[in-house]
Amino acid sequence: MKYTLFLGCTIPEKMNGYEASTRVVASELGVELIDLPDSGCCGSPIIRSIDEHYYTLLAARVLATAENMGLDICALCNGCVGSLIHANDALKKDDTLKEYVNNVLSDFDLEYKGTIEVKHFLKVLYEDVGLARIKEHLKIPFKDDLKVGAYYGCHMLRPYEIMHHGDPERPVQMDEIINMIPGISAGDYQGKISCCGAPVLSVNPDVAWRLTHRIISTAHAADLRALITICPFCSLSLDLNQIKVKELWNLDYEIPVLHLPQLMGLSMGFGVRELGLFENRVKSAMKFTQFLLKSE
């Protein structure tokens, strides 16, 4: 299993723990990730809102670079995955758009051919590695029966007709992976498929914080011990902005937020440093190591 790894903008700037834990978990599972050279913007939902043509060109540039390597893209950010899959889908269906894009890209010695797929790391785990193989590597159990909430984020799942990744309303993939970890189970909560608010942070932060609060508060109401994310923007909303939400709503609790590969990595035997757990903003995330049942 070999992919080219596309990191996007937010992960290398402020979610290094997500990247670090992904790299060690992927390597443990035999997934080879080769960095995409000439990295750069995925097209971005914000750019798409300003000018769809420029968005499509940016996405096509990334897709064409990966095509030259002959590898499918593995991305870790829901925004990147959504941008790249939308553009890939539109370019495969619309010859006029493809011609327009290739006309512009030809000046830069690039050509979009439509030969590769874009996958979120969760999809790689669930569909390509498979639950059975993942289970073999999740060896170290957690002490108590810890119930945590899988938070998928929107652009991983919807729109289904383009993403083709499980039920857009009742997703199970991450829940099933979490349930493979001994001592941990995934629980439901009302905010599970509700937007984290990140896309409107740059427009109206009050609205964004209200959406974030909805997820944090419903996770708390369902007695969840942590929220598990697979997108840097979801993590930014739920983890980094939880401080703001806690202050605004006077919350007397906090919910640690871990990236999925961090949680998996703990059960694989990796430490706080290797998984970048010290970076997580809600510091009780670090306490998860204390729940591990260490072998004698």
Place this chain on the structure above:
Amino acid sequence: MTTEKVVRLSDVDLRLAEEFIEDLTFDLFACYQCGTCTGSCPVARFGGEEFSPRNIIRLIMMGDRDAVLHNSLIWLCTSCYVCEERCPQDVKPPEIIVKLRNIASKEDILPDAWPDIAANILTFGLMNEVGEYENKIRQTRFKLPELPTPDSDTIKKLAEKIKFDVLVHFKEKSGEKE
């Protein structure tokens, strides 16, 4: 947004819809105003603002161009696509909102922060700079490899080629001159 307004049939002007309707892969006018979109919308339910995909679609059908474009509300859609999944008529409000925002940006209407975000992409190749400092943090604190250098040159030239830089006033903002 004023949601109660008398619209005379003689005033209905469908030019706004005509500006993008041919680019849609679905029938905008199939919307029968059931409100499933607004009822499913996290911003409408929890965002604390009077945001409604249903109203936006109705205003397009009534041709109230000004109410649609010169209104802060079209920028509050988070593109979570729950409304699109649930629409019984296969209308796709997030796609309509992308079209409206593209029209608005040509008229110089954008959220204040967005031209700066676009300027970052044209300058650094990413929404934010990942330079020497960030790479040092990556290597020393996280033992991560250096990030492959973004091809900011191509990204900027692509923008210039289709005049995206002009659209977001890139040169004026960054003070660059030809």
